[in-house]
Amino acid sequence: MTDPAAGVSTDEDLQRAAELIEAVRRIREQVARAIVGQDTVIEQLIIAILARGHCLLQGVPGLAKTLMVRSLADAMHLSFHRIQFTPDLMPADITGTDLIQESPQTGHRDLVFEKGPIFTQMLLADEINRTPPKTQAALLEAMQEHAVTVGGTTYRLAEPFFVLATQNPIEQEGTYPLPEAQRDRFLFQVLVEYPSRDEESEIIDRTTSSTIETPEPVVSSEQIIAFQSTVRRVPLADHVKQYVLDLVRSLRPAAGSPLPWVDELVDWGPGPRAGQQMVLAAKAAALLAGRTHVTIPDIRRLAAAVLRHRIVPTFRAQSEGITPDDLVARAMEGLPEPVVRPL
Numbered sequence: 001m002t003d004p005a006a007g008v009s010t011d012e013d014l015q016r017a018a019e020l021i022e023a024v025r026r027i028r029e030q031v032a033r034a035i036v037g038q039d040t041v042i043e044q045l046i047i048a049i050l051a052r053g054h055c056l057l058q059g060v061p062g063l064a065k066t067l068m069v070r071s072l073a074d075a076m077h078l079s080f081h082r083i084q085f086t087p088d089l090m091p092a093d094i095t096g097t098d099l100i101q102e103s104p105q106t107g108h109r110d111l112v113f114e115k116g117p118i119f120t121q122m123l124l125a126d127e128i129n130r131t132p133p134k135t136q137a138a139l140l141e142a143m144q145e146h147a148v149t150v151g152g153t154t155y156r157l158a159e160p161f162f163v164l165a166t167q168n169p170i171e172q173e174g175t176y177p178l179p180e181a182q183r184d185r186f187l188f189q190v191l192v193e194y195p196s197r198d199e200e201s202e203i204i205d206r207t208t209s210s211t212i213e214t215p216e217p218v219v220s221s222e223q224i225i226a227f228q229s230t231v232r233r234v235p236l237a238d239h240v241k242q243y244v245l246d247l248v249r250s251l252r253p254a255a256g257s258p259l260p261w262v263d264e265l266v267d268w269g270p271g272p273r274a275g276q277q278m279v280l281a282a283k284a285a286a287l288l289a290g291r292t293h294v295t296i297p298d299i300r301r302l303a304a305a306v307l308r309h310r311i312v313p314t315f316r317a318q319s320e321g322i323t324p325d326d327l328v329a330r331a332m333e334g335l336p337e338p339v340v341r342p343l
Helices: 011-030 038-052 067-076 091-095 133-145 197-207 222-231 240-248 272-288 294-312 315-319 324-334
Strands: 054-056 078-082 096-102 110-115 122-126 147-150 154-156 160-169 188-191 265-269
Touching: 011 067, 011 197, 011 222, 038 054, 038 067, 038 078, 038 154, 038 160, 038 188, 038 222, 038 272, 038 294, 067 078, 067 160, 078 091, 078 147, 091 133, 091 147, 096 122, 096 147, 096 154, 110 154, 122 294, 133 147, 222 272, 240 294, 240 315, 240 324
Parallel strands: 054 160, 054 188, 078 122, 122 160
Antiparallel strands: 096 110, 147 154
16 A cells, blocks of 8 residues: 555555454444444544544434443543533633642742643543633644643643544534534544434343443554554545545535535535545545445545535525535535546
8 A cells, every 4th residue: 555556555554454454343342342333423433533533423412422432442542531511611621721839848939731631542522512612722733733732832642632522413502613613623523313222222221230341442552553554555546536526626615616506505615624534534444344445435425424514504505404414415416426547
């Protein structure tokens, strides 16, 4: 996988890809000890981690979103912190602050930085839309640069670092919608659905018995970082890249979209980061499928999760009940697949 143009794979790359597949199998096995079902959600979270991205989880209360994230952290042997976002939460409550401490020996006073809960490897930002934009913005630098700046000093965060944030789609009173700039930092918006009847039956059995299983660590931080590097080495064929560009650009109003309905139904479309993150996610998905190249079905399968939080429908679209997922599906139906040119 060292030559993107030719798609050449070295023995070391292939071995690393095989190790990645086996590691993910063990991770899913451990998470399944605590979580019943939600296979698609868990798969998307793992893909995001391998692509070095962050996730926005949306679902009603009681669907085990917090337990799911904690179980992933346990299975990956990552440090974990949870922050409950509330209207009175301040940026310093997340990043940390400088405190004046007096030395008992000399009596001299110094500023000492007290680290906040963001200094972890997997951060759960619970109900992120319940805190004002000023506090939400405290996550921006950490999500993009994996660093925090306080009092003019920059502190690096431990690698790997992931932010998994949750939103409640029902209770909107007293909430603060995430700004577009912050939503764009999330690779996926993952929809957490209700379990099936059989799954809910198993949940009752598990949670009301005397035995509760917990995940055990099966990979290390160093392995995850190596897997992230392997994902980036997966080659991308030109026709797949052109399809990504066509899809992302077609959903931008007033940008010469070939789809005539876009100007009427889309108020704001996805930016360039959408294409970048879609490609990285598709590379991770391809490896998990046992392939060392990305296909257009990889792109189509992940398109809604990558794009739904980056599209703002017009008032007309909202009044007609058209969702961002509908717009993405309609765009994929209206775009022809690019022709593969023979080498």
